[in-house]
């Protein structure tokens with residue numbers, strides 16, 4: 001076969017019709033992408049502006065320090081904010097070690113067997129199960145069977161179930177991203193598997209793992225359905241003192257306010273949304289910071 | 298052809314399969330003490346697979362099965378009671394691509410001896426290994442810098458230093474110069490001559506000149522089979538097999 005250049009020495013500046021057409025298609029596609037991005041961003045901007053306009057006037061120290069009340073001017077999110085922070089912290093304590101250890105096992109220890117594959121596929125499927133299903137499970141197991149009642153602990157354990165698949169999957173990805181050449185180099189100087197995992201795999205994977213964990217926790221913060229399912233209260237005039245106390249959470253409080261007829265309560269709901277967003281953004285900022293620190297080294 | 302008295306490692310009827318595919322077939326090969334043995338052959342003929350069997354690095358590849366024995370001073374490396382971690386203390390390895398740990402230069406060299414509790418002052422040990430690997434002068438003022446900031450050639454010498462710091466008996470090298478420029482390659486070849494005083498070296502290489510320059514013995518493999526093994530001089534100047542002659546004179550393929 002003879003190989004010769006396809007342009008055959010033509011000078012530049014003779015763009016063929018097909019090339020011109022391809023440029024047109026490319027520009028159209030770009031315009032389409034920009035259009036949809038703008039649409040999505042402006043809807044989001046509108047929502048935030050609306051919430052801000054409604055809620056900001058109500059957002060003050062009193063709002064953060066008061067318990068809910070029948071009178072809008074006295075109502076606050078203290079119990080809901082504390083409840084959310086309690087649930088999220090406990091969830092992190094439970095789900096983080098379990099998820100990370102499971103991910104390490106699946107990536108570095110588990111034999112490449114069919115059973116392992118089945119487990120991995122099922123974990124991926126669990127990540128897509130609607131949260132209300134976890135609520136039902138939590139109600140049956142933690143609240144009823146273990147008799148934890150409507151406690152912070154029952155809520156945190158239910159939330160842990162909900163985010164474990166996400167944590168396992170993102171941790172697995174972070175662990176898999178550690179090049180195998182590094183593992184092999186470590187084994188070649190006489191390391192045991194645990195030494196390889198501890199000194200090389202984990203340190204390299206931790207930024208990715210933590211980012212995944214924080215994103216999963218952010219999801220937990222916004223979840224309402226499972227908490228309602230296990231019977232978290234809607235009116236709580238105290239902050240939880242321990243894991244066995246009853247609680248409410250921000251999304252429940254917001255929902256409660258939003259479903260009342262009076263306009264003032266709708267504005268309170270907007271203020272609650274701002275508080276929830278602030279917690280979320282703080283956690284996301286933390287994730288970015290950790291990732292940034294991790295890539296710097 | 299070769300006196301078999303001081304063989305450190307001896308492969309006997311070694312066959313290695315990936316799943317059903319045999320990558321190394323019935324290889325018999327002796328590695329001699331304080332000599333450099335080169336393994337040459339076309340790409341995919343099983344050189345790396347054979348090399349990895351000498352320090353049980355094939356253990357990390359799924360679905361690998363191995364028949365035959367690899368004797369290390371009369372112990373089969375694949376016997377039940379043999380701990381692969383211990384095997385690798387005797388057989389160090391340098392990989393085809395430089396693979397330093399993403400840590401400081403010092404930690405790269407010091408990590409192995411530290412986790413294995415090797416005796417003596419760790420600073421001296423690191424310095425000695427870096428000097429042997431001809432890297433000391435270039436890095437002595439920045440031992441705490443990340444190893445990833447070194448050039449490719451420096452990284453490969455760092456990996457050699459990392460292997461040397463363990464003071465293994467045998468050093469297995471899989472194309473250690475394939476990612477290096479001629480200057481770095483020449484330095485590593487010089488290094489090999491020096492190391493030969495104290496170490497037994499097995500080196501896989503695609504570079505015929507390199508094999509003929511540095512090695513004492515040469516093994517030529519083709520599609521998993523050991524075609525010829527003997528004195529490097531003999532293999533390159535008076536090969537017994539036609540296929541060896543074709544390969545070393547560049548008439549292969």
Ligand SMILES: Nc1ncnc2c1ncn2[C@@H]1O[C@H](COP(=O)(O)OP(=O)(O)OP(=O)(O)O)[C@@H](O)[C@H]1O
Nearest residue numbers: 315320338339340341342343344345346347358503
């Ligand atoms: N991890 C693996 N899984 C399956 N087959 C493999 C694996 N590694 C190597 N092989 C196969 O085994 C044979 C020998 O491979 P090997 O890497 O030992 O060759 P090589 O001589 O080192 O080649 P090169 O000179 O290109 O490095 C090849 O056919 C290769 O496709």
Ligand SMILES: [Mg+2]
Nearest residue numbers: 344345346471
């Ligand atoms: Mg190879």
